[in-house]
Amino acid sequence: MEPAQLDRTPFADLDRMPPDMLAMLVAALEAMSRHPEIRRVRDIAWQALRPEPGQRLLDAGCGAGDMARELAAAVAPGGEVVALDYSAATLAEARARHAGGAIRYVTGDVGALDFEDGSFDGVWCERVLQHVDDADAAISELARVTRTGGRICLLDTDWASLAFDGVDGTLAGTVLGHLHGRLTPRQRDMGRTLRRRLLDRGLTDVRATPVTCFFPDPASAAVVLPMVNHDVPEESWMTPAGVRDEWLAQVDTAGARGDFLAVLTIWVATGTV
Structure with missing residues (x-):
């Protein structure tokens, strides 16, 4: 089956990247996972998903596995996390970082999951849907493999919200214009559409929280x-x-003056199957 991935973002098909570029992107993922603003987004999502001991959770699009490791600690004892990623190379990086816990690493396509119906208590899917061709099909798959009463937690970026201050507005507009020109509307606006997509898939108790990330330098x-x-x-x-x-x-000049600013909204949306 053809993967439901886009060729237009660096994360769409990591297995085709040169090793040095892959290493740079994995390092970027790890740095992001430690960033205080990303931690703040994840804390909000964590409270919404509410992982508990004994649960079986799916980390759909696990990257280098940092969230899978945290989730595995939360569902112990007796629980399990299935860490799924489309990229075999990325999964190899996740396995290399495995530090214990019940985690099963699986290659797979979020748009065509090879799991039985209702086989998970919950799903974590972070900044993945902006990179797939059919987000609605992927969300339907996530709902299919989640048991009745289970929770799905989606986190994704609203790139259209990105804004800067302290730099020339015309030049910032040029840079943002090229960014937006390279992204489809779905990629630009994925975060803000998560609530609607969950409602359209029939989930209940749907909640959405916009988290504005602030970068002061x-x-x-x-x-x-x-x-x-x-x-x-x-x-x-x-x-x-x-x-x-x-x-x-x-950017460097604004940073030296101390008046650089960037803001970006990442959405957290959850729903019950």
């Missing part, structure tokens, strides 16, 4: 926002000649 922003990160290769920008260097120079 370029170093903090660069962990989460690639367009502020000097280490992102120039060929990844796809902007007119000179735009990258001029933009990053402005």
